Amino acid sequence: MLPDADALPEILLDLAVPHEDINDLVALRRTLTADAGALRLLAECVEDLVRDIGETGVEVPLVERLAEAPAALGPYFSVYVFVAALPYTRAYHRERGVPADVSRRTLADLGRNMAFHRRQHGTGGVQVPQWLTHHFRGELYQLGRLQFERARLGQRTGRAIAAAGVGGAAGGGVGPGELCLNLHIPDFLGPLSPAACDRSLALAREFFARHYPRERYRVAVCHSWLLDPQLKRYLDPDSNIIRFQQRFAAARDPGEEPEPADTEPVRFVFGDPDLPVASLPRRTSVERAVGDHLRAGGHWYVGHGWFPL
Numbered sequence: 001m002l003p004d005a006d007a008l009p010e011i012l013l014d015l016a017v018p019h020e021d022i023n024d025l026v027a028l029r030r031t032l033t034a035d036a037g038a039l040r041l042l043a044e045c046v047e048d049l050v051r052d053i054g055e056t057g058v059e060v061p062l063v064e065r066l067a068e069a070p071a072a073l074g075p076y077f078s079v080y081v082f083v084a085a086l087p088y089t090r091a092y093h094r095e096r097g098v099p100a101d102v103s104r105r106t107l108a109d110l111g112r113n114m115a116f117h118r119r120q121h122g123t124g125g126v127q128v129p130q131w132l133t134h135h136f137r138g139e140l141y142q143l144g145r146l147q148f149e150r151a152r153l154g155q156r157t158g159r160a161i162a163a164a165g166v167g168g169a170a171g172g173g174v175g176p177g178e179l180c181l182n183l184h185i186p187d188f189l190g191p192l193s194p195a196a197c198d199r200s201l202a203l204a205r206e207f208f209a210r211h212y213p214r215e216r217y218r219v220a221v222c223h224s225w226l227l228d229p230q231l232k233r234y235l236d237p238d239s240n241i242i243r244f245q246q247r248f249a250a251a252r253d254p255g256e257e258p259e260p261a262d263t264e265p266v267r268f269v270f271g272d273p274d275l276p277v278a279s280l281p282r283r284t285s286v287e288r289a290v291g292d293h294l295r296a297g298g299h300w301y302v303g304h305g306w307f308p309l
Helices: 008-014 019-033 036-050 062-066 077-096 100-107 109-121 129-136 155-164 194-211 229-233 240-245 263-270 285-295
Strands: 140-143 146-152 179-184 219-224 303-308
Touching (some): 008 019, 008 077, 019 077, 077 100, 100 109, 100 129, 100 140, 109 129, 140 194, 146 194, 155 303
Parallel strands (some): 179 219
Antiparallel strands (some): 140 146
């Protein structure tokens, strides 16, 4: 199921796996292939991952299965799962006519995830393997600066959109359970500039109309701490984050009491959700906003927003 030791490095590079992890992954390949139980687990994980590939809303039990991996392979076992699943993903992309550059940049999120892991822990590994199942199942695509995930509206956001009358009666309306594109903002990809976002949205409109013509996406949604309106108190109105927020209408239930999500901005801005708040750096306007707000006793929240496509 795995490429041989000579072919593996080039495949890992195509997936943007950090250079410092490649030798370890090549060396550990021998440990994996010599363990019949580990190979069987690998095959079962790949089967779970690619079953009904292309379908959305399928929960892949990857994290639970990864816990069964031998300790020597533990930090890297999910990498072998994604490498072994790669031929299935690429075949699905070809079937859909997905351009090779879009496929490559989408699946390179594996390397980004590993970079997150090393930044936080100082060791090799995959930060959130479950997140990457969306990429390898054809649910999510990197299109320019942003990522777009084929999904369906939840109850809260769907009710807000329905109340706004998107689509209207003649268009069937848009509400809970309808198709949407979940918008994600990857790190290590430069500024979140308005021009870059405009280009991504233009690419997304063309991409999904061309490659998923039977799926009609009329709204984009986003669930992120970057949509917390409190950021307006700290950042310049012309900053990229505030201008990004301005694209969205809020999706909140009246009287809803949101749960604090203080570790979210700490994780994404500083790389480690467990860093002590008192010592968070203040080098940039965003760092100062996140840290000063927490040090003053405030909380950050995940914002929920949408806009019509």
